Amino acid sequence: MRLLDAEGVRHPDAAYDRWVGDVDDAALLRLYEDLVVVRRIDTEATALQRQGQLALWPPLLGQEAAQIGSARALRDDDFVFSSYREHAVAHARGVAPVDLLRVWRGAVGSGWNPHEARMAPMQVIIGAQSLQAVGYGVGILADAEREGRTGDTEVAVTYFGDGATSQGDVSEAFTFASTWSAPVVFFCQNNQWAISEPVSLQSKVPLVERARGFGMPGVRVDGNDVLAVLAVTREALHRARTGGGPTLIEAVTYRRGPHTTADDPTRYRTSAEIEHWEARDPVARVAAHLRGRGVLDDDVEARVQESADAVAAELRAGISQVEDPSWEAIFADVYAEPHHELAAERDAYARYLDGFEATGEDAR
Incomplete structure (x- = not known):
C-alpha cells in the first residue's frame, strides 16, 4: 500500500484515505521535521561511535518513515516493545536524545524509564520482544476482564526486522496472539537484510503472507512512505483496541547503512542496489510533496535543519557528560x-x- 510515491505524488486510496483524513499540510510538515531530526540524530550518533564516544551504534538510515509513521499513530497509553534499532520510535515516545545513547556507551542497562516512555528497554535478543508484547497484550485483556471494562483498550506494539521472522519466538508470538485475540500490532521492518542474509533467502513468499497462516490480518506497506505507514498502523491499532485481535504489518524499506557500526555492508551489497533505494528516500519524497504544495520552501527547510542540528548538539554535549558506572x-x-x-x-x-x-x- 502506498499513498506518496518516490516522486512525492499523492495517490488516493479508497480503503486508507480515511485513516489519514486529519493529516493536513501542517501535520505532514511536522512528520517531515520528525524524519529530518531522527536522521540527524542517527548521523551524529554514528559520528560519535567513530570518535570513540560509543561502543557500538545500529544506524536507522533509510527506515525513518517506517518508524515515525507507526510511532505517531500510537496513543500515550500504548506500550512499545522494540528491537535495538527503533531510535525514531523512542524519540517519538518522548525519550531525550542523550538517553538514546546511554546503553550504546555502556553506561546503563536502559537509557530511559520504560514506565514514563511506555516503551520497554531495547531488546538485543532477536525476536524475543514479540513474545513480551503478546504477554503484555494478554495482560491487557485480563485487566479489562477483571475490571469489567469492554471496548476501547490500550495496545501492545512490537517492532522487529525481517530476520526475526525466522526465529521461533516470533512464530510462537503469532500463535498466542491470534489464539487469544490479543490487542497486539506486529510491526515488521523488512529492511531487506538480516545482517548479511538477504530476505530472499529467508522467505520464498512476502513476509506478510505468514499472517494468513496464523489466522490474523496482514498488510504490506511501502515503509518509505510515512503517510501510508501512519494509515495502516492506525487501522491496525483500531482493530486491536476494539476486539479484533492482532495484525501483522510488513513495512518494506531498506537499511542503507551497516547493520551496526561493526559491520561492513560493502562485502555483501552492491552499489547498484544502494542507489536503487536511495532514489526511494523517505525524507526526499515528503519534501518533494510539500514543495509541490508550496508548504516547504528554502526558509522552512533551513528552520527544520536548524532544529535538527540543535538536537544533535544537545546529543553531543549530553553524551560527553555521561559518567562511566562503578x-x-x-x-x-x-x-x-x-x-x-x-x-x-x-x-x-x-x-x-x-x-x-x-x-x-x-x-x-
Missing part, C-alpha cells in the same frame, strides 16, 4: 532480594580488582 553497578538490580551466588561473584570480582591495585596495574 564496577559495583553491574551487580545491582539483578535480583529483587539478596542472592548468595551473586554476592559471592561480587566478592570474587572485588578481590580480582584488588590484585591489580597491589601490583599498581590498571584493571582496565
